[in-house]
Amino acid sequence: MEDSGKSSLHVESSAAEGGHFKLPVDSEQKATEFWLFSFAKPHMRAFHLSWFSFFCCFVSTFAAPPLVPLIRDNLNLTTTDIGNAGIASVSGAVFARLAMGTACDLVGPRLASASLTLLTAPAVFFTSVINSASSYLLVRFFTGFSIASFVSTQFWMSSMFSPPVVGLANGIAGGWGNLGGGATQLIMPLVYDLIHHIGSTNFTAWRIAFFIPGFMQTLSAIAVLALGQDLPNGNYRKLEKVGDKHKDSFRKVFYHAVTNYRGWILALTYGYCFGVELTIDNIIAEYFYDKFNVNLRTAGIIAASFGLANIISRPGGGLLSDWMSRRYGMRGRLWSLWVVQIIGGVLCIVLGRMNNLSASIIVMVLFSLFVQAACGLTFGVVPFVSRRSLGMISGMTGGGGNVGAVITQLIFFKGSKYSKETGITLMGVMILCCTLPITLIYFPQWGGLFCGPRPKATAEDYYAAEWSEDEKERGYHSASVKFAENSVREGGRRRDSSPAVPADDTPSHV
Amino acid sequence: MAALISYQVRVLPFLLCYLGPSAAVLFSSLPKTLIVTASPSPGQVLYAGVDQINVTWAIDQSQPGGTVSAYKKVKVSFCYAPASQADRGWRKTDDNLKKDKTCQFKITTQPYATAGSVAYTVERSIPTATFFVRAYVLDSEEAEVAYGQSTDAQKTTNLFDVVGITGLHASLGIAAACFSAFSVVALAFFFVVEKRKAKK
Numbered sequence: 001m002e003d004s005g006k007s008s009l010h011v012e013s014s015a016a017e018g019g020h021f022k023l024p025v026d027s028e029q030k031a032t033e034f035w036l037f038s039f040a041k042p043h044m045r046a047f048h049l050s051w052f053s054f055f056c057c058f059v060s061t062f063a064a065p066p067l068v069p070l071i072r073d074n075l076n077l078t079t080t081d082i083g084n085a086g087i088a089s090v091s092g093a094v095f096a097r098l099a100m101g102t103a104c105d106l107v108g109p110r111l112a113s114a115s116l117t118l119l120t121a122p123a124v125f126f127t128s129v130i131n132s133a134s135s136y137l138l139v140r141f142f143t144g145f146s147i148a149s150f151v152s153t154q155f156w157m158s159s160m161f162s163p164p165v166v167g168l169a170n171g172i173a174g175g176w177g178n179l180g181g182g183a184t185q186l187i188m189p190l191v192y193d194l195i196h197h198i199g200s201t202n203f204t205a206w207r208i209a210f211f212i213p214g215f216m217q218t219l220s221a222i223a224v225l226a227l228g229q230d231l232p233n234g235n236y237r238k239l240e241k242v243g244d245k246h247k248d249s250f251r252k253v254f255y256h257a258v259t260n261y262r263g264w265i266l267a268l269t270y271g272y273c274f275g276v277e278l279t280i281d282n283i284i285a286e287y288f289y290d291k292f293n294v295n296l297r298t299a300g301i302i303a304a305s306f307g308l309a310n311i312i313s314r315p316g317g318g319l320l321s322d323w324m325s326r327r328y329g330m331r332g333r334l335w336s337l338w339v340v341q342i343i344g345g346v347l348c349i350v351l352g353r354m355n356n357l358s359a360s361i362i363v364m365v366l367f368s369l370f371v372q373a374a375c376g377l378t379f380g381v382v383p384f385v386s387r388r389s390l391g392m393i394s395g396m397t398g399g400g401g402n403v404g405a406v407i408t409q410l411i412f413f414k415g416s417k418y419s420k421e422t423g424i425t426l427m428g429v430m431i432l433c434c435t436l437p438i439t440l441i442y443f444p445q446w447g448g449l450f451c452g453p454r455p456k457a458t459a460e461d462y463y464a465a466e467w468s469e470d471e472k473e474r475g476y477h478s479a480s481v482k483f484a485e486n487s488v489r490e491g492g493r494r495r496d497s498s499p500a501v502p503a504d505d506t507p508s509h510v
Numbered sequence: 511m512a513a514l515i516s517y518q519v520r521v522l523p524f525l526l527c528y529l530g531p532s533a534a535v536l537f538s539s540l541p542k543t544l545i546v547t548a549s550p551s552p553g554q555v556l557y558a559g560v561d562q563i564n565v566t567w568a569i570d571q572s573q574p575g576g577t578v579s580a581y582k583k584v585k586v587s588f589c590y591a592p593a594s595q596a597d598r599g600w601r602k603t604d605d606n607l608k609k610d611k612t613c614q615f616k617i618t619t620q621p622y623a624t625a626g627s628v629a630y631t632v633e634r635s636i637p638t639a640t641f642f643v644r645a646y647v648l649d650s651e652e653a654e655v656a657y658g659q660s661t662d663a664q665k666t667t668n669l670f671d672v673v674g675i676t677g678l679h680a681s682l683g684i685a686a687a688c689f690s691a692f693s694v695v696a697l698a699f700f701f702v703v704e705k706r707k708a709k710k
Contacts, residue, residue: 114700123692125689
């Protein structure tokens with residue numbers, strides 16, 4: 001890329017900066033607008049590539065549940081085997097998401113996500129030849145690693161889109177990816193029916209069906225490699241070679257991620273919106289099937305509708321986050337996250353108490369809207385926690401989501417200690433408890449839920465604090481400085497309506 | 511007492527005819543009026559798609575059975591033995607026959623006669639499990655009115671095993687290996703191209 005990316009222009013403006021981008025951009029060349037139906041290089045193209053490859057990973061990870069009635073007979077599985085494999089499918093990604101965060105910080109989201117996706121594709125293909133409970137567990141475990149590509153999705157969107165639209169971009173990319181968990185409940189039975197109809201016996205047809213998610217995964221990863229780029233100005237390797245991007249050290253990135261308490265809090269709370277979503281993906285079809293005696297296909301459709309709500313719910317969360325930020329800044333983002341997740345918890349408690357099928361479905365749909373919106377709202381806050389360790393913080397939060405899923409399934413849905421409905425109600429109570437820590441998040445420059453910002457604190461100080469004096473002297477922190485300038489709007493609406501606010505001015509609140 | 515029970519048993523099919531198929535039929539209310547024998551010896555292993563079994567059934571003359579005039583059809587099925595139902599909620603036995611999942615594989619349905627038999631090749635869709643054979647007698651509304659089974663009431667005797675097909679084929683393994691290799695090689699290819707581009 002010809003442009004060096006070092007622009008002397010500060011602020012967001014609607015005229016295209018840097019000349020050669022179709023979308024308007026800010027000083028970091030990040031797009032300030034989001035055009036859903038465009039494939040313009042590099043911003044919107046990155047968006048479509050990342051959400052689709054993440055979607056394919058979700059389709060693969062949850063491809064087994066809708067076919068379990070066949071697999072369990074073919075492999076002679078017990079309920080325990082199936083439950084263990086369900087836990088395994090979401091536990092692999094706990095560490096994979098952390099690793100992905102680091103990989104994104106170090107080699108860029110394009111290579112990181114494509115590597116993960118291509119290296120987990122064999123697990124999907126080999127699902128077709130499993131023959132025992134342990135091999136079933138292993139393929140689900142390794143396939144589950146692929147949903148760590150969530151982190152690269154969020155990282156990539158945070159690198160391509162400016163603060164005013166980052167919540168929306170993250171929300172749609174994450175939501176449409178998670179959609180795969182719902183879509184697969186419809187896709188896999190359909191593919192199986194087709195193959196069975198053509199002539200295979202049932203125990204062969206389900207095996208052949210797994211090649212479809214495998215193909216999708218491989219092709220989407222190749223598209224990411226061939227057509228995508230890490231940053232608006234190019235790929236990491238090239239930029240590092242040219243000297244435009246400093247190759248950061250893992251130790252420093254790691255240190256600044258784990259010492260930032262906000263990352264840990266968000267990891268916990270994400271465990272109780274996204275983790276809950278994963279748990280529901282694994283248990284809800286069986287819940288409706290057993291409690292209300294609907295047939296398997298109906299149970300599958302109900303299960304699918306939970307995941308399909310992601311089309312609007314998670315993007316809706318991101319949109320709400322950005323909208324609240326325009327009026328109330330970061331405090332608005334935090335408040336909306338807290339309130340929406342609390343409502344999600346209450347609806348979860350109610351869902352476990354419903355004894356009527358239609359009421360249950362209505363509550364479940366409402367519950368899915370709120371819990372998935374909370375996921376979108378979480379990633380409206382994550383891009384601001386750290387600039388240097390963005391990848392790792394995204395990884396920690398994402399990993400926390402999976403930890404929540406593992407813990408919840410272990411406590412409430414393994415074995416027969418609690419009936420499924422009691423488990424769901426208790427899960428709702430746990431959501432409420434684990435959402436409280438959001439009250440503790442505080443940004444000195446923008447405030448927290450109950451406290452306003454500190455008078456002299458600035459975004460520039462906050463982000464520059466991640467770099468040592470030595471590094472600052474060498475200019476390594478220049479990207480963080482630009483980010484701080486572009487985040488000035490997180491201070492909320494100011495009395496003076498001038499769009500260009502110098503970075504060292506303190507924002508006052510509405 | 512026996513007279514009362516046999517009266518109830520005689521009345522039940524009538525009631526069922528009146529109430530229609532929506533009334534829940536309880537397994538515990540069915541009289542065991544058929545004697546069912548299945549050819550596999552206890553513990554014998556049958557291979558799905560290959561082995562054949564013979565099932566015969568006959569009215570048990572010693573049982574004060576239900577109203578024989580209500581008997582219209584005989585449905586014979588493979589049913590899971592308790593060992594194959596353990597920790598598998600989708601095969602659970604429920605007294606309400608509408609919810610009962612014990613007998614999932616139908617062998618045959620025939621018009622009622624005092625005795626009958628069927629020769630059956632174990633289908634390839636039957637999974638690996640331990641089974642026994644049960645025959646239900648159905649009335650004109652397809653509701654169960656009597657039964658008989660090849661095992662005892664505790665379902666412990668005369669059980670046989672079926673070994674289902676694996677569904678595996680060599681071509682599956684080869685295809686999986688090829689596509690996996692392709693994925694990994696594609697990744698390596700792009701890495702090399704990246705490195706070359708960065709060098710330029």
